[in-house]
Amino acid sequence: MRDLAARTFTPDSPADAPPVLLVHGFGSDGRADWIETGMVDALTAVGRSVIVPDLPGHGDSPAPASAGEATAPAVAAALVAILDRAGAETFDAVGYSLGARIAWELPSAAPGRMERAVLGGLSPVEPFTAVDIDALRRAVDEGTECDDPFTGAIAAMVRAQGDRAAGLALCVEGLRATPFEGGPWNAKVLPVFVVGENDELTRGIGRLAEELGEAELVTVPGAHHEVPGGPHWRVAVLDALSR
CATH class of the missing domain: 3.40.50.1820 (Alpha/Beta hydrolase fold, catalytic domain)
Structure with missing residues (x-):
């Protein structure tokens, strides 16, 4: 890193x-x-x-x-x-x-x-264990809406960061892997x-x-x-x- x-x-x-x-x-x-x-x-x-x-x-x-x-x-x-x-x-x-x-x-x-x-x-x-990582990636990469409300809330928070969204999505994925x-x-x-x-x-x-x-x-x-x-x-x- x-x-x-x-x-x-x-x-x-x-x-x-x-x-x-x-x-x-x-x-x-x-x-x-x-x-x-x-x-x-x-x-x-x-x-x-x-x-x-x-x-x-x-x-x-x-x-x-x-x-x-x-x-x-x-x-x-x-x-x-x-x-x-x-x-x-x-x-x-x-x-x-x-x-x-x-x-x-x-x-x-x-x-x-x-x-x-x-x-x-x-x-x-660990709250991030409830995140659908695939749906979060689609939301960040393609703008797709999430079916799961919690994942949708995290996606909205991440996308609000603009150019930093992809990096923040990786942060969620990494933290989810180590709950x-x-x-x-x-x-x-x-x-x-x-x-x-x-x-x-x-x-x-x-x-x-x-x-x-x-x-x-x-x-x-x-x-x-x-x-x-x-x-x-x-x-x-x-x-x-x-x-």
Whole structure:
């Protein structure tokens, strides 16, 4: 995979803490999820260095050459390469939605290096397994309408990205091939889960938190796409990373 685009932000008065890797959601990018929402400013204001990548096919990053480059482990490995280039021996991670899904892979991709993690908007089941990949390809390549409503919704989201649509379809295919299954958490500290009170996509996440050994679950106002722009999300992230 070609190198992913990433921005680094350095505070005026650095704290004695590792850099924070911010991982955005599907169909978005680092600027929309983290810079424009004020999260980067909030973190640098408390002395944290921040690394903001764009995932494959998103923002300024190149599209994956194949679905294999867009599997969750492959994307996590590409994020570790960004951390390596930044000289980050250890790091904290914050991910939202797809970003949380990818952040889940980071303890395995970078053993012993992750300190704290905040996983926002994480679905306890892999939503992309319900996508009809053949129908999605036809929708992107030929403009064909999808019979399945969920595949149609994903197709509409992908096609709205214009020239990036084909790359995003490959991302869906790769993520579908490596569905989220939970399991043990291999980092030093249990993650903090943050969900919107009206977010149907995260229904059942409490069971995953319990299975990990009473990982903390924080509920904030908003639906799935409202949480990242809200002040309660920023407060929850700052609180979790300051412990």
